[in-house]
Amino acid sequence: MVRVCRVVPKEWTRYSALGGVIPHTRFIVFKTPLNDRLLTRVDPSQRFTVSNLMWMLAERGLRLGMVVDLTDTDRYYDKAEIEGMCIQYQKINCPGRGFVERSECVAEFNKAIQDYIDKSDDEEALIGVHCTNGVNRSGYLICRFLIERLGWSSHEALDAFERARGYPIEKGSYVQALHKAAIQSRNRRDASDDSDSEERRRKSKKSKRKREKDDMSNFTDSASQMGNIMQQFFAQLQGAHQAAESGNGSGYEGSPAQSGSYVxxxxxxxxxxxxxxxxxxxxxxxxxxxxxxxxxxxxxxxxxxxxxxxxxxxxxxxxxxxxxxxxxxxxxxxxxxxxxxxxxxxxxxxxxxxxxxxxxxx
Known part of the structure; x- marks a missing residue:
């Protein structure tokens, strides 16, 4: 069930609004924007709405092509503000408690990102990801994508996220889960490589047997051809010998050569x-x-x-x-x-x- 938000999220004001682009990816992370009704309780210098988000991106020369909302409520802001700017909006409800055990969240996130990358022709458009504070859940799912889809190590993914967002993933269980996921992903790749190697070996053996069969067939044909050539050669040799014998015969009538008894x-x-x-x-x-x-x-x-x-x-x-x-x-x-x-x-x-x-x- 979707929860209803009536107050500003706890510690929301402690985090910066927008991070940087993760190098070699299209990810950019920010904390959730809030609507004007919730922001009445926030100091004006810390206000962060959808309009503020777009303005900050424009100042950096960046633009969004997709926004992935990982919060477990839809009351922080109206998604129509995102879609009204021709930006794709994807909602994935990720609860704060028991989040690491929710493998369906990882699968849904990876699929949504991969589908967008495959279908999008604009490689300059960024993928904005946010949870409540833009740190733990956002960092975990982005790192899982980098590990499982792009082949990064867990240390590389964690370091890249921390540098871009400005904050590390704070929950130790999330970090341990990422290291475990990296090991499992590496084992799956190794198993896949072994399977591919076995398949290549089978194909190689099959190709080798076919070559040996073709070579045997060619050898048989060659042997047959060689036999014919040898027969022709010996026939010509015998003919030349007979011609030499007949040429050395006696020219007198009644000689042994004419009677057939001449040797x-x-x-x-x-x-x-x-x-x-x-x-x-x-x-x-x-x-x-x-x-x-x-x-x-x-x-x-x-x-x-x-x-x-x-x-x-x-x-x-x-x-x-x-x-x-x-x-x-x-x-x-x-x-x-x-x-x-x-x-x-x-x-x-x-x-x-x-x-x-x-x-x-x-």
Whole structure:
């Protein structure tokens, strides 16, 4: 039930009429204005009406966009005086006794302030808050808003209010309740952060599983593509080998090459198969023709009496050239195997092009 006021509030004259704007907010706190009937009992120098409030704000270059009345009565002044100046008026009845336990007052105050901030386009318009003296209830609810909505610590909120209003919150139970509210608010934020972190971890795991699935699919496609490339490569290799065998065949009719029973000599076989046979059987590295030629050269060297230095140099150059070719073939084969083991498409394709070009020149 709304109480009826017939006298000036106790100790009302002890407090200054208007405080300053709380830094980094739109709050300004003042004590409740009184109507002319109540002010007849007050010294003229201490009179404070709605008109006096507006005049004092105008002198500072400030203006109100909203007034929140926290008194537990509506007989101090007429709210029409506020609304008649196009200022939003919000009434929240806050009893002096048991006020800290009234959580609905905090919720209603926070909602009213937040709604006004969200809907107001004029950021210069201030929010005026007053209780009877503009100290305890006003300070408590403003500090609760700063703590719960703006993330301030209780010490920051209390210090900012005291500096702006010029008076500290006098009731110890209010101060203790603010410290407790700050701890609870911090715990809620931490829990919310943990929940958000858990949600982010779940999303990260889900995204990681999706990436792994996509990578596996890409790997399967790549393996299939690599298999096709390898098949094409070996097919071309076999074709080049067959072309080399057919090109080395005999031109006489009835020869073994035409009858299909001809087997290429080691000197006529493809270099890849030569290298393989050389690794398996070292004695295979030389064909009978090469061996007989070397035997003849050795016999000539034994029968001759010294020979010319030019002939010896030519023989050494020829032997060195043949060995160098063999080493080159081995190196190419080794490089081919290394490239195929790595499985890099661009290297295999480059090797394939070089092999086809080399086969064409041969």
């Amino acid at each position: 290429a000599s080691p000197a006529q076989q493809h270099w890849a198969y030569q290298t393989k046979n050389q690794n398996l059987n070292p004695s295979y590295s030389e064909s009978p023709a090469d061996q007989s030629m070397q035997d003849e050269e050795m016999e000539e060297g034994e029968d001759g009496e010294g020979g010319e230095e030019s002939e010896i140099g030519a023989e050494q150059s020829q032997v060195k050239s043949t060995a160098q070719k063999r080493r080159d073939r081995r190196m190419r084969m080794k490089n081919m195997l290394s490239v195929m083991k790595r499985g890099r498409f661009h290297e295999i394709q480059e090797m394939q092009r070089e092999f086809v070009a080399r086969s064409g020149t041969q």
